[in-house]
Amino acid sequence: xxxxxxxxxxxxxxxxxxxxxxxxxxxxxxxxxxxxxxxxxxxxxxxxxxxxxxxxxxxxxxxxxxxxxxxxxxxxxxxxxxxxxxxxxxxxxxxxxxxxxxxxxxxxxxxxxxxxxxxxxxxxxxxxxxxxxxxxxxxxxxxxxxxxxxxxxxxxxxxxxxxxxxxxxxxxxxxxxxxxxxxxxxxxxxxxxxxxxxxxxxxxxxxxxxxxxxxxxxxxxxxxxxxxxxxxxxxxxxxxxxxxxxx
Numbered sequence: 001x002x003x004x005x006x007x008x009x010x011x012x013x014x015x016x017x018x019x020x021x022x023x024x025x026x027x028x029x030x031x032x033x034x035x036x037x038x039x040x041x042x043x044x045x046x047x048x049x050x051x052x053x054x055x056x057x058x059x060x061x062x063x064x065x066x067x068x069x070x071x072x073x074x075x076x077x078x079x080x081x082x083x084x085x086x087x088x089x090x091x092x093x094x095x096x097x098x099x100x101x102x103x104x105x106x107x108x109x110x111x112x113x114x115x116x117x118x119x120x121x122x123x124x125x126x127x128x129x130x131x132x133x134x135x136x137x138x139x140x141x142x143x144x145x146x147x148x149x150x151x152x153x154x155x156x157x158x159x160x161x162x163x164x165x166x167x168x169x170x171x172x173x174x175x176x177x178x179x180x181x182x183x184x185x186x187x188x189x190x191x192x193x194x195x196x197x198x199x200x201x202x203x204x205x206x207x208x209x210x211x212x213x214x215x216x217x218x219x220x221x222x223x224x225x226x227x228x229x230x231x232x233x234x235x236x237x238x239x240x241x242x243x244x245x246x247x
Contacts (some may be wrong), residue, residue, distance in 0.1 A: 026136070028138075028149055029131040029136055030131050031175055032130060032170070033067065033129045038204075038230040039065070039231060040066070041063070041064045041202070041232065042063050042228070042232040042234075043062045043225055043226075044062075044226045044227045044228075045060055045223055046058070046060075046226060047059075047060065047117060047221060049115075049116060049117050049118070050219065050220050050221070050222075051217070056077070057077075058074060058076065058080065058115060059076045060073060060075055063232075065234065065239060068088065069088055069089075069239040070086070071238060071239055071243070071244070072084060072086075081097075083095065083096055084244050085121075088239060090107075091104070092104070093244065095244045097247060100245075102241065102245065105121055110122040117212070118191065118212040118220060118221040119212055119221055123212075130153060133159040133161075134153035134154060134166065135154045135155075136151055136154075138150070141169060146172070147171065147173075148170060148178070149168075149170040149172060151167065151168045152166075153165065153167070153168070163183060164183050164184050165182075165183040165187065166181065166183070167180070167183075174205065176195065176205065177207065178194065178195050179194050179195070180193040181193075189215060190215060191214050191215065193210060193213075194210070195207035196208075196211070201227070202227075202228040202229050203230060206225070208224060209222060209225075210222070
């Protein structure tokens, strides 16, 4: 799903502009960072986790406000129903209804798996924004430079991340992202996220499907948007602790 995820889940191509010499790497990254959010959004989605030994499908509802506030609620399976994740700014909490507890997620756990998936806490709530937290350069795409923009991202000194480099391939035709590769500090590929299912949803063209593959675990997670509404009306306490606890 859903800060680089979603991931840092980003992220947004509501405005159409022509390809020209004025198209910059900052323009492209801003669009990727805002792809599924706009100023606000409300979505339902399905997340399928596939490993060598088991599979699990989770349905969830997600509210977001800009790049700072996110609320995720698990709808199914039954054993996880009601679990919520709230992100305000750079802080994040999980609510577990079975024990009626709200637990804060420390910064040291932002790169940990979210709900057993290949997405991290940081991916789902987009703690990092690509344009602000990475040094970016626009390169020739190694396979098809006439079809794709190719961005190489190196983390800034103050950015907290395990990734030594991220590369993003974006279609020149319509500015849709197609692939995001994560490398460790030794330059080895560790994760690959692919975007597909391009369609109009909520008045925008978006990739309705994201697949994250963790190479060393031989696992993958697919997130599929079922519905998404941009610029929905929120109640005043949507992103609040009272709503986080509400059953």
